[in-house]
Amino acid sequence: MTPSIGSMVFEAGECTAEEILRSLQSAVQDARAHPSKIAFFSPSFDVQHQRNFMIQREFPYALTDDNQLSLVFQPRVDAESGICKSMEVLLRWSHPDLGPISPAEFIPVIEASAYARELTMWVVKAALTQLAAWNATGLRLNLSINLSAINLQEDDFWDRLGADLARSGVDSDQIEFELTETAMMIETERSQDLLSTLSAAGIRLSIDDFGTGYSSLSYLQKLPVNTVKIDRSFINDMSNGNRERVLVQSMITLCHSLGYEVVAEGVETQEAAELLTAMGCDELQGYWLSKPLCAKGVVEWLSEQNLYRFRYREPVCA
Numbered sequence: 001m002t003p004s005i006g007s008m009v010f011e012a013g014e015c016t017a018e019e020i021l022r023s024l025q026s027a028v029q030d031a032r033a034h035p036s037k038i039a040f041f042s043p044s045f046d047v048q049h050q051r052n053f054m055i056q057r058e059f060p061y062a063l064t065d066d067n068q069l070s071l072v073f074q075p076r077v078d079a080e081s082g083i084c085k086s087m088e089v090l091l092r093w094s095h096p097d098l099g100p101i102s103p104a105e106f107i108p109v110i111e112a113s114a115y116a117r118e119l120t121m122w123v124v125k126a127a128l129t130q131l132a133a134w135n136a137t138g139l140r141l142n143l144s145i146n147l148s149a150i151n152l153q154e155d156d157f158w159d160r161l162g163a164d165l166a167r168s169g170v171d172s173d174q175i176e177f178e179l180t181e182t183a184m185m186i187e188t189e190r191s192q193d194l195l196s197t198l199s200a201a202g203i204r205l206s207i208d209d210f211g212t213g214y215s216s217l218s219y220l221q222k223l224p225v226n227t228v229k230i231d232r233s234f235i236n237d238m239s240n241g242n243r244e245r246v247l248v249q250s251m252i253t254l255c256h257s258l259g260y261e262v263v264a265e266g267v268e269t270q271e272a273a274e275l276l277t278a279m280g281c282d283e284l285q286g287y288w289l290s291k292p293l294c295a296k297g298v299v300e301w302l303s304e305q306n307l308y309r310f311r312y313r314e315p316v317c318a
C-alpha cells in the first residue's frame with residue numbers, strides 16, 4: 001500500500017465541512033502525483049481538478065450525442081514523391097457549453113477513467129465508417145488511429161475490431177495503430193498477444209512520439225512494429241543548430257537499420273521538409289503539408305495535391 005496525504009489550513013467556522021472534505025480530496029489527488037505523496041491544498045490545482053471532473057462527467061454524454069464528437073484527418077506524405085500514403089485520425093470534441101476542448105486536455109483525463117475503452121471504440125467505428133464511405137466512391141485511403149495503453153489490456157479488443165472490420169468491409173491493411181513507446185513497454189502477456197494478433201491480421205503498428213518516452217530498443221525490437229514516428233519536438237529543434245540535426249539524422253539511421261520506416265511529425269517549414277527528405281526520412285506529417293482536415297477537406301486537399309506538390313494550404317474547414 002502507498003498512502004497519499006492531503007492537507008490544508010482552515011479557520012473553524014469559515015468553511016463548511018463539505019468544502020473542507022472536497023478541498024482535501026483535491027489535495028490527495030495532487031499528492032498521488034507527487035513523489036513525496038504529500039500535498040497541501042492549492043486553489044489553482046483545484047480549478048484544474050474541477051475542470052477534469054467536469055470533463056469526466058460530460059464525456060459519456062458526448063459519446064451518445066451526434067453533435068459533439070467528430071474526426072479530423074491529417075495527411076502523411078511520402079517524402080520523395082509527395083504522394084499521400086495515409087492520414088492520421090484525430091478526435092475533436094465540441095461541448096455545447098464549454099466549446100471546443102483540446103484532445104491534449106481531455107484524452108489524458110479520459111484515459112485515466114473507465115471510458116478509455118469507449119473512446120477508442122467510438123473513434124474506430126467512426127474511422128471505419130468513413131473509410132467504407134471513401135472506398136465506395138473509389139477513393140482508397142489508409143488511416144492511422146491512436147490507441148491508449150489501456151486498450152492493449154482489453155481481452156475482447158480484437159474480437160470487436162474484427163467484427164467492426166467485417167461489418168464495414170474495410171480491409172485490415174487500410175488500418176494502422178499508433179501507440180506511444182510507454183504504452184508498448186507495458187510488458188504483459190495480453191498486450192504482446194494482442195499486438196501479434198493485430199500484426200498477423202495485416203494491421204500495421206507504429207511507435208508514436210518516439211524519443212519522448214522511456215524506451216528500450218532491444219525490447220521494442222521484439223514487437224511487430226512497422227513504423228517509428230519521431231516526435232515533433234525533435235523536428236522543431238532542428239532549426240536550433242547542427243547538434244539537433246545530427247540527432248534527428250541518427251534517429252533516422254538507427255530506425256532504418258532496425259528495419260523500421262520513419263515518419264517525421266510536426267513538419268512546419270519547407271526547410272524542415274527538405275532537410276528530412278535529404279536525411280532519408282520516409283514520410284512527413286505537419287502543418288506545412290496540411291493541418292488536420294474534415295472529411296470533405298480531405299477530398300479537396302487530395303484533388304489539389306495533384307497540382308501543388310508539397311504546398312501548404314489553409315484547411316477548408318477546421
Ligand code: C2E
Nearest residue numbers: 090091103104107123146147148266267268285286287288
Ligand atoms: P499526436 O498523436 O502526437 O497527434 C499529433 C498532434 O500534433 C495533433 O494534435 C496535431 O494536430 C498536431 N500537429 C500536427 N502537425 C503539427 C505541426 O506541424 N506543428 C504542431 N505544433 N502540431 C502539429 P491534436 O489533434 O491536438 O492531438 C493531440 C494528442 O491527442 C495527439 O497527439 C494524441 O496523443 C491525442 N489524440 C488525438 N486524437 C486521439 C484519439 O482518437 N485517440 C487517442 N487515444 N488519442 C488521441
Ligand code: CA
Nearest residue numbers: 088146178208
Ligand atoms: Ca499519433
Ligand code: CA
Nearest residue numbers: 208209229265
Ligand atoms: Ca505523435
